[in-house]
Amino acid sequence: MNHYELKRVTQIAALSALALLSTKSLAVGVGDNTTQGEESPERDHYRHHRIERVIHGVAVTGQNDVRGKPFFSWGDPYGVFHFPTVGIFNPGGPQPFPIDASTPDSALLSTIVDPTFLIVAGATEADIDPSWVNVPLREIPVNTDFALVVKKPLPGTLEAELPIQQSQAEPAGPITLGQWMQANGTARIVCEGDGARVTLDMKQLLPDRMYDVWATLGLPRDGSSDKFFPIPLGGTPNVFITDKHGDALFKRWIKFCPFKPETTNRKLLTINVQYHGNHQNYGAITEPGFIHGLWLGVITFNHVQFPINVDVLPQ
Amino acid sequence: MDKYRTKKAAAVISALLLLSMQSLQSVSAPADTDSQDEDSRGVFMSRTIHSIVATGLNDHLGVPPYDLGPPFGTFNFAMLGVYNKDGPTPLPITPDTPDSAILATTVHPNFLVIDHKTQADVNPAWLNIPLRDVPINTDFGSVYTLSGPGLLGVRAAGPQDVAQAEPADPITLGQWKKGRGILKVICHSETSAKLKLRVQSLLPHRMYGIGATLGGFHEVPVDQQILQPFTIGGVPHLLVTDEHGDGELDRDISFCPLDPNSTDRTVLVINLLYYSRHQNYGAVPEPVLVNGLWLGLVTHNHLQFPINVTPAQ
Numbered sequence: 001m002n003h004y005e006l007k008r009v010t011q012i013a014a015l016s017a018l019a020l021l022s023t024k025s026l027a028v029g030v031g032d033n034t035t036q037g038e039e040s041p042e043r044d045h046y047r048h049h050r051i052e053r054v055i056h057g058v059a060v061t062g063q064n065d066v067r068g069k070p071f072f073s074w075g076d077p078y079g080v081f082h083f084p085t086v087g088i089f090n091p092g093g094p095q096p097f098p099i100d101a102s103t104p105d106s107a108l109l110s111t112i113v114d115p116t117f118l119i120v121a122g123a124t125e126a127d128i129d130p131s132w133v134n135v136p137l138r139e140i141p142v143n144t145d146f147a148l149v150v151k152k153p154l155p156g157t158l159e160a161e162l163p164i165q166q167s168q169a170e171p172a173g174p175i176t177l178g179q180w181m182q183a184n185g186t187a188r189i190v191c192e193g194d195g196a197r198v199t200l201d202m203k204q205l206l207p208d209r210m211y212d213v214w215a216t217l218g219l220p221r222d223g224s225s226d227k228f229f230p231i232p233l234g235g236t237p238n239v240f241i242t243d244k245h246g247d248a249l250f251k252r253w254i255k256f257c258p259f260k261p262e263t264t265n266r267k268l269l270t271i272n273v274q275y276h277g278n279h280q281n282y283g284a285i286t287e288p289g290f291i292h293g294l295w296l297g298v299i300t301f302n303h304v305q306f307p308i309n310v311d312v313l314p315q
Numbered sequence: 316m317d318k319y320r321t322k323k324a325a326a327v328i329s330a331l332l333l334l335s336m337q338s339l340q341s342v343s344a345p346a347d348t349d350s351q352d353e354d355s356r357g358v359f360m361s362r363t364i365h366s367i368v369a370t371g372l373n374d375h376l377g378v379p380p381y382d383l384g385p386p387f388g389t390f391n392f393a394m395l396g397v398y399n400k401d402g403p404t405p406l407p408i409t410p411d412t413p414d415s416a417i418l419a420t421t422v423h424p425n426f427l428v429i430d431h432k433t434q435a436d437v438n439p440a441w442l443n444i445p446l447r448d449v450p451i452n453t454d455f456g457s458v459y460t461l462s463g464p465g466l467l468g469v470r471a472a473g474p475q476d477v478a479q480a481e482p483a484d485p486i487t488l489g490q491w492k493k494g495r496g497i498l499k500v501i502c503h504s505e506t507s508a509k510l511k512l513r514v515q516s517l518l519p520h521r522m523y524g525i526g527a528t529l530g531g532f533h534e535v536p537v538d539q540q541i542l543q544p545f546t547i548g549g550v551p552h553l554l555v556t557d558e559h560g561d562g563e564l565d566r567d568i569s570f571c572p573l574d575p576n577s578t579d580r581t582v583l584v585i586n587l588l589y590y591s592r593h594q595n596y597g598a599v600p601e602p603v604l605v606n607g608l609w610l611g612l613v614t615h616n617h618l619q620f621p622i623n624v625t626p627a628q
Contacts, residue, residue, distance in 0.1 A: 143597030
């Protein structure tokens with residue numbers, strides 16, 4: 001194995017939960033015992049010093065992915081690792097096209113499962129239901145019954161054949177890359193006292209749709225894990241629903257200061273805003289890839305990412 | 316029980332088979348005639364409807380406030396109980412229950428009858444759980460079960476533990492009763508309407524879902540009619556409250572709920588349900604047919620808006 005391959009394997013292993021997945025209970029792996037119940041000098045320091053920062057979000061097409069390219073570095077050993085969570089609908093075949101800098105804004109977004117992500121998730125092609133791949137985002141099947149068996153795409157409320165019929169809220173037109181990339185927002189984070197107030201002011205997401213907010217935490221300083229970890233930012237429900245303009249305000253309190261990473265076991269690397277294409281969430285996990293094959297890129301999609309403790313690359 | 320009564324009871328039960336949730340009537344205020352309102356232009360019919368606080372289906376503190384019309388009448392059941400620290404089952408909520416009572420999960424016998432179930436079908440471990448302690452899924456392997464302890468609030472948990480958003484204090488009946496809302500139903504025609512929901516003082520930073528309870532099909536005989544829940548306005552039929560417990564939701568629909576003749580069945584009530592598990596289920600309010608996540612365990616009516624019902628006598 002050459003140096004490049006070794007580095008790649010290291011990255012993949014280390015990022016096996018970066019893709020917002022874990023095989024075990026979240027509650028088991030996330031503790032931050034180094035500061036819990038303690039008054040470390042660092043913690044005491046920021047308790048008395050207010051820190052306020054505004055961070056601009058970036059519309060993304062995947063994990064650290066903007067039109068096929070990374071926009072930040074995670075730092076060693078992961079570097080600029082990235083993968084897509086949306087593709088371009090391919091009407092002539094089973095696999096979506098990748099998005100790159102030359103993809104037109106009119107391109108229709110679809111589901112995708114990136115091979116790199118599969119490795120990260122510890123899965124293979126056999127774990128994917130091909131009928132869930134290359135599905136236009138607006139046509140992702142939605143659960144429609146009390147037994148959670150019947151899943152089907154729903155028409156827009158105003159285009160449904162019958163007035164009383166299960167439907168998806170309007171607007172329900174096709175979702176294009178151009179529309180997707182208009183999304184933006186700011187994260188205002190104010191560290192004060194024992195924690196921080198986080199306010200996400202989101203603009204121009206998909207109107208009247210469901211999103212949730214995840215904090216991607218880096219490796220633990222105590223070496224107890226080799227995995228990144230997502231937690232619901234500010235606790236569950238970490239959900240917001242956009243208004244008719246695609247705007248939303250999300251406010252939560254968190255019990256640590258992201259700008260004082262030395263006071264916590266894990267750095268807050270990024271804040272991810274994820275779109276839920278099947279209009280459903282799953283409590284404190286991102287998506288149930290391992291039991292239902294509903295992988296990242298099939299029902300959940302990174303839409304806006306806020307770089308917190310990562311190195312943004314020059315554009 | 317004579318044959319008529321048996322038949323009528325059977326009709327009611329079968330009629331309610333698909334209900335598996337909500338309901339309630341029309342204490343409707345006059346039409347919104349604000350000329351400044353963009354929605355007031357070309358209005359065919361409109362109404363501003365004030366909520367009642369619900370503790371179940373057609374249930375306000377254990378009492379049915381509305382007559383849902385034949386064959387359903389004043390059928391009701393609770394989706395909330397009072398936490399019983401001395402026993403396995405929650406206590407019923409009544410008009411005399413003090414505001415300090417802590418709300419808990421419950422499964423009402425009337426609801427079990429609807430679904431042809433008995434108390435034996437209810438996992439006793441999931442009953443009498445204070446609402447704030449309802450287990451939230453943290454496991455990629457058991458998305459639709461109700462297991463594990465409830466999550467601590469962010470303040471009580473470790474700094475980077477998975478937790479539930481603040482405030483995460485016990486939920487009392489008094490707090491529940493503070494919830495209120497206004498629903499504007501603005502019909503521009505029989506095929507075009509807008510719903511504008513504004514709510515206040517619900518549980519802060521929590522997830523709610525809107526749903527209509529439909530009466531039977533107009534052309535079906537009364538004794539064969541079936542109530543049904545309906546995610547009116549389409550998915551996602553959700554709102555998440557802010558730090559004050561306030562929230563709003565606007566939706567466009569293709570019929571006029573105020574005019575039963577604008578479609579083939581009547582909207583009786585519109586409900587706002589609290590999702591105590593911080594999780595929703597697509598286009599249905601809860602997965603009652605899997606893992607016994609019965610109504611009253613993971614979803615709980617909080618506000619009801621009467622549309623085409625009458626006050627109970």
